[in-house]
Amino acid sequence: MSQYACIIKFNCCGYGGIVSMSGSQNRSCCNIIYRLGLNIVMLLTLLLSMLLFAGSFLTTCYADNMETQQVLLRPDNPLWNLLELAGFGLLFCGCLYLYEKIGEKFRRGLLVFTLTFVFGLGILLILFGRTVPAADALSVYNAAAEWILGNTDIIHPTVSYLSYYPQQIGLMAFLELLLRIWNLTGLSVPAWHFIKLVYVCLLCGAIWFQYLSLQYLWPENYKKISCCYLVLVCCNLPMIMYSSFVYGEIPSFAALSVGWYLLLRLLGSVSPSSSYRDNVSPGDSSQGGSSLGGSRNDAPSVTAHDSVPRMLCQILFTGFGSILFLTLSVLLRKNSLIPVIAVLLVLLFETLRPDRNSKMRLGLLIMAVCLAVTSVGILPLVQKCYEKKAGNTLSSGVTAMSYLAMGMQEASRGCGWYNGFNIDTYDTAGMDTALANEISRLAIDERLTYFREHPGYTADFYLHKHLSQWADGTYASRQATLATYGGRSAFFKEVYEGSLSGGYIEWCNAWQNVLYLGVLVFCIGSLKKRRKSRAAGHMDGRTADRMAEHTAGYTADQMAEHTTGCTADRPGTDRLGTDHLYVYVGLIAVLGGFLFHTIWEANSRYIFVYSLLLMPYCAAGIHDGLVRLAAWRSNRTLTRHSNS
Numbered sequence: 001m002s003q004y005a006c007i008i009k010f011n012c013c014g015y016g017g018i019v020s021m022s023g024s025q026n027r028s029c030c031n032i033i034y035r036l037g038l039n040i041v042m043l044l045t046l047l048l049s050m051l052l053f054a055g056s057f058l059t060t061c062y063a064d065n066m067e068t069q070q071v072l073l074r075p076d077n078p079l080w081n082l083l084e085l086a087g088f089g090l091l092f093c094g095c096l097y098l099y100e101k102i103g104e105k106f107r108r109g110l111l112v113f114t115l116t117f118v119f120g121l122g123i124l125l126i127l128f129g130r131t132v133p134a135a136d137a138l139s140v141y142n143a144a145a146e147w148i149l150g151n152t153d154i155i156h157p158t159v160s161y162l163s164y165y166p167q168q169i170g171l172m173a174f175l176e177l178l179l180r181i182w183n184l185t186g187l188s189v190p191a192w193h194f195i196k197l198v199y200v201c202l203l204c205g206a207i208w209f210q211y212l213s214l215q216y217l218w219p220e221n222y223k224k225i226s227c228c229y230l231v232l233v234c235c236n237l238p239m240i241m242y243s244s245f246v247y248g249e250i251p252s253f254a255a256l257s258v259g260w261y262l263l264l265r266l267l268g269s270v271s272p273s274s275s276y277r278d279n280v281s282p283g284d285s286s287q288g289g290s291s292l293g294g295s296r297n298d299a300p301s302v303t304a305h306d307s308v309p310r311m312l313c314q315i316l317f318t319g320f321g322s323i324l325f326l327t328l329s330v331l332l333r334k335n336s337l338i339p340v341i342a343v344l345l346v347l348l349f350e351t352l353r354p355d356r357n358s359k360m361r362l363g364l365l366i367m368a369v370c371l372a373v374t375s376v377g378i379l380p381l382v383q384k385c386y387e388k389k390a391g392n393t394l395s396s397g398v399t400a401m402s403y404l405a406m407g408m409q410e411a412s413r414g415c416g417w418y419n420g421f422n423i424d425t426y427d428t429a430g431m432d433t434a435l436a437n438e439i440s441r442l443a444i445d446e447r448l449t450y451f452r453e454h455p456g457y458t459a460d461f462y463l464h465k466h467l468s469q470w471a472d473g474t475y476a477s478r479q480a481t482l483a484t485y486g487g488r489s490a491f492f493k494e495v496y497e498g499s500l501s502g503g504y505i506e507w508c509n510a511w512q513n514v515l516y517l518g519v520l521v522f523c524i525g526s527l528k529k530r531r532k533s534r535a536a537g538h539m540d541g542r543t544a545d546r547m548a549e550h551t552a553g554y555t556a557d558q559m560a561e562h563t564t565g566c567t568a569d570r571p572g573t574d575r576l577g578t579d580h581l582y583v584y585v586g587l588i589a590v591l592g593g594f595l596f597h598t599i600w601e602a603n604s605r606y607i608f609v610y611s612l613l614l615m616p617y618c619a620a621g622i623h624d625g626l627v628r629l630a631a632w633r634s635n636r637t638l639t640r641h642s643n644s
Contacts, residue, residue: 053516071414122200134483155390170331229619241477252333259325416602472604473508518618
């Protein structure tokens with residue numbers, strides 16, 4: 001009887017939408033669209049994780065010669081890769097074992113150790129790596145320095161770096177701010193040392209906020225998952241190397257991490273499950289359980305009993321903060337538009353949930369509109385401000401069409417990599433955008449014709465392009481930070497170009513295998529949980545008719561007495577990571593990045609940020625995989641004992 005009562009109470013509290021006592025569930029069109037979108041996302045991310053893991057497990061992409069930086073592909077030894085995965089598995093098992101033995105003190109100590117480790121290695125790179133800005137990073141840095149000195153010629157339609165790449169003006173504004181702060185000190189040390197120190201601090205901040213986000217993604221197991229996440233961070237050497245790269249990756253990712261944390265906090269607080277949790281009576285506090293919106297003690301909640309002003313303040317402050325930092329990430333790195341688009345899709349789909357009230361839907365819709373406007377308009381707005389101060393204008397810059405054409409061409413470094421076509425086309429067209437687009441369109445048509453006539457070549461081309469980006473465990477971290485002043489210390493010189501470079505490549509490849517395998521396990525586990533959840537939902541529907549008969553004629557008081565003590569979260573109906581689309585926002589961003597960089601200019605450096613977005617999902621997959629492995633071993637042992 002308690003099971004039946006549980007079903008009625010669960011549905012009547014609002015989680016399952018509008019439920020009739022006859023057992024027929026009224027599914028709206030919005031609910032169908034939401035579920036369909038969730039299923040598509042789960043399926044596509046599963047396929048993507050399988051593709052990424054297969055490519056990384058079977059091949060290694062690397063650059064052996066730092067002068068040419070040619071991308072090389074090397075078949076991997078599967079047996080050796082399995083041994084490396086086993087070694088990492090033992091490391092995670094040891095970490096979880098210590099957490100079980102020591103408890104929260106171990107987790108907090110691991111957090112302090114991780115942040116100290118990352119900060120310490122970042123300082124060592126500043127002192128002994130001696131990396132200086134180069135190429136595009138140097139051009140943006142010099143533009144910021146020249147602007148501070150009063151040189152307004154950097155804002156010019158034809159003769160400046162920004163006239164070719166006006167999208168860099170956001171990063172220039174950020175570097176200008178840091179340079180002005182540094183100039184206040186009056187020290188003669190080059191300013192890029194200070195900028196790299198800021199980047200190290202921003203990286204630690206990004207780790208911290210991504211760590212905090214785990215409790216809103218997987219509140220029931222976030223403590224153990226966070227331990228796995230911290231181990232992943234400590235083993236991620238390319239991430240630490242990029243802290244010395246004076247460009248947009250680290251600050252943009254830091255802003256993105258804060259924005260996503262606030263987004264998850266907001267969506268978790270207005271989730272239907274959290275509303276149910278807090279709508280139970282004070283005497284039924286045991287019924288709350290955990291919801292996807294966060295743990296009971298840690299996550300904020302907006303409930304039906306809360307006042308409208310409180311709910312509006314929650315949405316305004318948390319939502320405004322999320323919009324602010326997500327927009328800032330686009331300002332610092334335009335490619336962050338891809339994760340922002342993922343956020344917009346999630347917000348729009350979250351408004352389709354039929355179990356949200358009208359105020360929640362309106363708040364999320366307003367947030368989506370504001371984010372779309374600010375993320376698209378922030379760079380033109382900053383550009384207009386600089387143009388007004390300089391009394392001049394910038395051109396539209398190198399066209400996107402030329403990047404698409406270049407992504408279909410061969411280059412000395414690899415298929416689809418930079419070969420100068422974009423800037424050569426822009427110069428040939430006399431900085432005429434329309435003419436540059438026409439030249440690029442003809443080049444695209446020519447390559448498409450060649451691809452149709454040579455299907456074997458086309459397959460090899462895009463396979464190499466895919467592997468050169470997504471199977472490079474170093475993510476071009478050595479190439480990006482190669483430029484130096486006065487030479488590096490002996491150790492770091494060996495890492496970059498000496499005997500230790502092979503070990504660095506091998507370590508990064510092993511870490512990447514762990515990353516992709518963890519994400520794959522997470523995707524498989526989410527599908528299994530969702531299947532069980534749907535099966536439980538069908539069972540609820542079959543038992544509803546019998547419950548209607550059983551409770552026919554009950555008064556409201558009798559119904560309340562009948563349902564007292566029933567829990568909403570029954571065993572076997574774990575909805576964690578299965579029924580909430582916003583859990584997959586990071587995976588949606590990676591999926592969008594995969595599709596984008598298939599047609600865009602190739603570079604493994606562009607994939608670096610996506611690898612950071614995958615770390616929480618990898619940590620969740622590692623924990624889920626180890627739990628399933630332990631359960632399998634336990635069942636096997638019990639079976640063996642029973643047979644004997």
